[in-house]
Every structure is written in C-alpha cells, then in structure tokens.
Amino acid sequence: xxxSSTSLVLKVHRHEPELIAPAKPTPHEYKLLSDIxxxxxxxxxxxxxxxxxxxxxxxxxxxxxxxxxxxxxxxxFYYPFAGRLREGPQRKLMVDCTGEGLMFIEADADVxxxxxxxxxxxxxxxxxxxxxxxxxxTGVLNCxxxxxxxxxxxxxGFIFALRLNHxxxxxxxxxxxxxxxxxxxxxxxxxxxxxxxxxxxxxARDPPRVTCKHREYEEVEGTIVPYDDMVHRSFFFGPTEVSxxxxxxxxxxxxxxxxxxxxxxxxxxxxxxxxxxxEEEVRIICIVNARxxxxxxxxxxxxxxxxxFPVAVAQAGKLCQNPLEYSLELVKQxxxxxxxxxxxxxxDLMVIKGRPxxxxxxxxxxxxxxxxxxxxxxxxxxxxxxxxxAKGGVGxxxxxASFLIPVKNKKGEAGxxxxxxxxxxxxxxxxxxxxxxxxxxxxxxxxGFISSSL
Numbered sequence: 001x002x003x004s005s006t007s008l009v010l011k012v013h014r015h016e017p018e019l020i021a022p023a024k025p026t027p028h029e030y031k032l033l034s035d036i037x038x039x040x041x042x043x044x045x046x047x048x049x050x051x052x053x054x055x056x057x058x059x060x061x062x063x064x065x066x067x068x069x070x071x072x073x074x075x076x077f078y079y080p081f082a083g084r085l086r087e088g089p090q091r092k093l094m095v096d097c098t099g100e101g102l103m104f105i106e107a108d109a110d111v112x113x114x115x116x117x118x119x120x121x122x123x124x125x126x127x128x129x130x131x132x133x134x135x136x137x138t139g140v141l142n143c144x145x146x147x148x149x150x151x152x153x154x155x156x157g158f159i160f161a162l163r164l165n166h167x168x169x170x171x172x173x174x175x176x177x178x179x180x181x182x183x184x185x186x187x188x189x190x191x192x193x194x195x196x197x198x199x200x201x202x203x204a205r206d207p208p209r210v211t212c213k214h215r216e217y218e219e220v221e222g223t224i225v226p227y228d229d230m231v232h233r234s235f236f237f238g239p240t241e242v243s244x245x246x247x248x249x250x251x252x253x254x255x256x257x258x259x260x261x262x263x264x265x266x267x268x269x270x271x272x273x274x275x276x277x278x279e280e281e282v283r284i285i286c287i288v289n290a291r292x293x294x295x296x297x298x299x300x301x302x303x304x305x306x307x308x309f310p311v312a313v314a315q316a317g318k319l320c321q322n323p324l325e326y327s328l329e330l331v332k333q334x335x336x337x338x339x340x341x342x343x344x345x346x347x348d349l350m351v352i353k354g355r356p357x358x359x360x361x362x363x364x365x366x367x368x369x370x371x372x373x374x375x376x377x378x379x380x381x382x383x384x385x386x387x388x389x390a391k392g393g394v395g396x397x398x399x400x401a402s403f404l405i406p407v408k409n410k411k412g413e414a415g416x417x418x419x420x421x422x423x424x425x426x427x428x429x430x431x432x433x434x435x436x437x438x439x440x441x442x443x444x445x446x447x448g449f450i451s452s453s454l
C-alpha cells in the first residue's frame with residue numbers, strides 16, 4: 001500500500017534553454033482568459049512528467065529532435081501557448097499572442113529507466129534536475145506559459161517533463177495539447193481534436209449575479225498546517241484496497257465511484273492525522289470537470305479550465321467519530337452541486353469578489369487525473385510507462401492537494417496512486433489509520449477525541 005521514494009542519484013547534463021516558436025506565422029492578438037481561468041487559486045505552475053521506454057522501431061531517432069519539431073508544429077494550432085500572460089484592470093488576465101514560443105530544455109542523464117525502480121510514481125528522485133526551473137521563467141505574468149525538458153536516458157528511453165501555467169489549461173486541456181504534439185511527432189498534419197479557445201463561454205454574466213452557494217470561497221479564520229518537516233509518500237489503491245473500503249460502507253453506497261470512496265477515506269484519515277480540533281470545521285475540496293454539465297456540453301476541443309472546486313464541510317469530531325459513510329455522503333453531495341448554473345454563478349463570483357483563492361484553512365483538495373490520460377501521449381515510442389503529475393502538494397498554497405493517478409503495481413494490477421504530503425508525525429498517524437481501514441478494523445473513537453497514539 002504505502003511506498004517510499006527511491007534514493008536514486010543522477011547527473012543531468014542540460015543544454016541552454018531555448019524558445020520554440022510556432023513553425024508558421026500565427027495571429028498577433030490579445031485573447032482574454034475566462035473568469036474561471038484567472039482566479040487566484042490557479043495562478044501557479046503545475047508539473048507533469050512522462051517516462052518512455054526504449055523502442056527498437058525508433059532506432060536512430062532522437063526524441064529531443066522529434067519532440068522539438070512536433071512542438072513547433074503543434075503551436076501553430078495552439079499558438080496562445082507561445083504567448084505571454086498580461087494583467088489588465090480588475091486583475092483580468094489575457095494572453096498576448098506574441099509568438100515568442102514556449103521554453104525548451106534538451107538534456108541527458110547518466111541513468112537507465114530501470115534504475116528508477118519497478119513502479120514509477122511520485123515523489124520522483126531529483127525532480128528538480130528532470131524539470132529545471134529556469135531562473136526568471138516561473139512568473140505567472142510575462143513569462144513562458146509552458147516549459148518542457150526532454151531528458152535522454154542511457155537505455156534509449158527518455159523523460160518528458162512539463163511545467164504549465166495553470167491559468168491556461170486544466171488537466172484535460174493539457175492532455176489534449178500533449179496528444180496533439182504526439183500526433184505531429186507521428187506525422188499528422190493537423191490535430192485529431194481541433195483546439196477551441198472560446199473562453200467567453202465561461203465568462204461572467206453582465207451584470208454578474210451569484211445564484212449558488214460557494215462555500216469553497218468563504219473567508220475562514222485559522223492557521224494552515226505548518227509545512228516544515230514535510231514528508232511525501234504515495235499510496236497505491238488497487239482492486240483489493242478499493243474492495244476493502246467498499247465493505248466499510250452500507251450496500252446503497254457501494255456503487256459510488258472510486259474517486260468518491262478514496263476522497264472520503266483520505267479526508268477522514270487526514271483529519272485524524274493532523275489532530276484537528278474536534279469543534280472546528282474541516283473541508284474537502286473535490287475537483288469536478290464541468291464540461292459535460294453544460295447544455296449543450298462545452299466543445300470537445302475546449303482546452304481552458306472547465307472545473308469547479310465544490311467543497312464538503314464537517315465538524316472534525318463528527319467526521320472522525322462517524323463511519324466512512326458519513327464523509328462519503330458529504331463528498332457525493334458536493335460533487336452533485338456542480339451544474340451549468342453553478343459554473344455561471346462561480347464566474348460571476350470571481351468578478352464580484354476580485355478573483356479570490358479558494359479557502360485553504362483546514363482544507364484539503366483532491367483531483368482525479370485518471371481520465372486525463374496523460375500517459376497516452378505517444379511521440380512515436382509508444383505510450384508512457386508513467387504519465388501524470390510529477391508530485392503531490394502542488395498549488396498556489398503548497399501541501400493542500402493530492403491527485404488520483406493511474407498506475408500499475410509490481411504485480412501488473414491497474415489501480416491509482418495517491419501522493420500525500422504531511423508533516424512527519426501526522427504521516428505516521430495517517431498510515432496507521434489507513435492501514436486499519438484497509439484491514440477492515442477502523443480505529444473507533446470516543447466523542448471529543450480524535451488524535452491517534454502510536
């Protein structure tokens with residue numbers, strides 16, 4: 001279940017960063033982001049990493065050259081990714097489509113793919129070497145919106161690592177772009193899914209009016225969990241683990257999604273682990289892709305942020321004393337809150353309240369990226385052995401986010417891995433709580449007592 005990071009040490013030789021511009025002239029214009037895109041909680045860089053095996057059929061082909069050329073071709077269609085973000089009145093973000101290009105780094109590492117271990121999952125060793133933060137490139141404004149590093153490995157495999165300014169796209173949008181780069185690399189002339197900008201579809205109404213409850217943006221007093229002495233661990237949930245958790249809930253809830261089940265479990269275990277005050281409210285924020293909740297649905301090629309942060313709220317004491325079904329019901333309700341009207345109301349709230357950050361006080365956020373299918377991006381070498389977020393805990397406020405990432409374990413079982421970031425002592429408690437639940441023996445708690453002894 002719990003896995004530790006490898007102690008691999010590697011040397012990476014990087015070439016000087018370069019800018020890759022679109023292969024053909026593209027429009028020079030300003031394009032407004034949506035009022036969902038430019039909220040404070042998305043103004044950060046998100047890292048993604050892909051590991052690719054050596055493929056004998058690609059003998060003599062250089063992944064750096066293939067991907068560099070494919071990026072230039074894909075940017076003709078996705079030319080806003082070659083621009084720079086500017087900020088206008090009322091903190092409104094827009095892309096200045098300058099055609100300058102995205103940032104690209106060519107690199108070589110003195111290791112093989114096998115040295116990363118049998119199971120590839122976060123946290124990855126030496127991530128800062130595989131995805132180098134070029135000084136001066138990390139700003140939200142006036143910087144490249146994408147940075148890509150392609151690192152050749154000694155075995156003939158390679159690593160494709162990417163850093164995206166999250167205001168530009170969500171997981172689905174980024175995966176769509178990466179798929180298009182793969183298609184260009186394999187000889188396609190146009191992407192199979194034409195990109196759609198149309199950010200006005202998620203712009204605020206005139207006049208803006210908040211018609212739904214958005215507790216995820218409430219102003220809450222309190223302190224954030226301190227981020228010193230943080231530990232990063234990943235937890236694998238395959239058929240056995242998911243089945244064990246389903247047995248803990250009543251029959252009528254057993255058809256819930258894996259995301260709902262794991263989110264409810266994570267929320268309960270983490271709340272116990274951080275030893276929250278039983279009287280205080282704690283929150284779990286679920287990322288919900290809203291593309292299909294519109295009528296008609298958003299265009300299939302839409303690559304902007306099209307998700308909401310609905311929140312479930314509970315008293316810490318009640319969450320920890322009640323069985324898993326209590327948190328599961330709350331998570332299911334939060335997900336169901338997201339409708340087309342909810343999204344329009346959310347865009348309106350952003351404009352009225354100055355594009356606030358979602359509440360991070362006593363909050364945790366879970367995002368399911370299993371449907372984004374990052375690993376399907378094929379540059380000619382086949383699908384990635386691992387494809388997805390490079391680490392957990394990323395965000396404008398570090399440490400408050402986890403992802404459900406599709407992986408296979410050593411036995412070849414398909415499942416999800418969940419990277420968790422917690423202070424060392426809290427991580428010990430978290431592991432004990434989770435272990436108890438998976439063994440069908442959750443630790444029972446008396447009212448008013450939620451801390452755990454080790």
